[in-house]
Amino acid sequence: MELRPVARRFILHWGEMGSKWGINRTVSQIHALLYLAGRPLHAEEIVETLNIARSNVSSSIRELQSWKLIHVVHLMSDRRDHFETSTDVWELFRTVVRERKVREFDPTVEVLRECLADSNFNREDAGAQQRIRETLQFMETLSAWGDEMVRLPRETLVKVMKLGSKIQQLLRGGSTSRKNAG
């Protein structure tokens, strides 16, 4: 499978993006390829298209599966595993958010809780304690909010985003500041 120029550009750029967000370049590229392909590919096709080692594809595929971004598909009269990703970018986004939350957010929240529970901490700097407490509250708020957003059906989520900051008009009556209203 020969990549067309635009597809190549998209895939390469997606690899760069991934790197900057802590995701292996090849892993991101494979995912981008599957996304553009829009159909299940088997490992050998990926090898040939991206010019990477078969073993590299194997482990990258594993990685993508652990992120729940791709799944195996079997075709009639073909022994090989084929891999497919959602073609719905919103769904992909939600999957990544969900997974990053579980992997990185939740454990951090746990660490912060333990920090605050540490009895030695009382004797430590009160300012630091306060800031860790605020960090925990921040992460809990963000976390709970993320959970809710991710659960919304796609179209609702889009609407919520498009509503954007107009939402604040609905919040009047609380102590909501009106400055910077946009």
Add this chain to the structure above:
Amino acid sequence: MELRPVARRFILHWGEMGSKWGINRTVSQIHALLYLAGRPLHAEEIVETLNIARSNVSSSIRELQSWKLIHVVHLMSDRRDHFETSTDVWELFRTVVRERKVREFDPTVEVLRECLADSNFNREDAGAQQRIRETLQFMETLSAWGDEMVRLPRETLVKVMKLGSKIQQLLRGGSTSRKNAG
């Protein structure tokens, strides 16, 4: 400056977190230290506290400045630069979001636009074209929304998040799906 156990744990964990999000471990640690310290520190204090080379502090500081996360403070009768970060975790978050948008999001949007503008693309796979178009729309929506959210005053932002998915009740009347509402 000797780190207390909890502070040490916080800083080490923050370093791990940073790594997973594509931010240098030492850079994250220095920022965590400044955050906990809650007061301006000079380079030598950072060197001693984190046991890293002076030159490493220098470049990490530069990095943090480029992220707009810290700024220089001068103390009376002290030639040395001191560095300080906001102690408001929401403000820090907004700063990071703003900066990542400029660095990574916006350029990607630009690439996607160019992909779609590419005349060769018409002759390429229509499905892929459609998916790139959807990706662009997705990123534009997310981007515009992020801009607005980041502009909201802190307390409003917190309120918006705490409102969470209840917001969808305010959207009735459009084609908003009601499934998964809870």
Add this chain to the structure above:
DNA sequence: AGCTAATTTCTGTGATTACTGACATTACAG
């Protein structure tokens, strides 16, 4: 069972990134 395709695991190598220590530059005091 044996044979072969498909896949995974593993180990060594290559590439990238992070870091240090030496040196260079800048800023300031006297």
Add this chain to the structure above:
DNA sequence: CTGTAATGTCAGTAATCACAGAAATTAGCT
């Protein structure tokens, strides 16, 4: 201007990460 403290730059080294190729394993066919 000279000396010194502070900061910045840079080249080499260390550590980490990504990857290829070989070997091992698994799965399916006959």
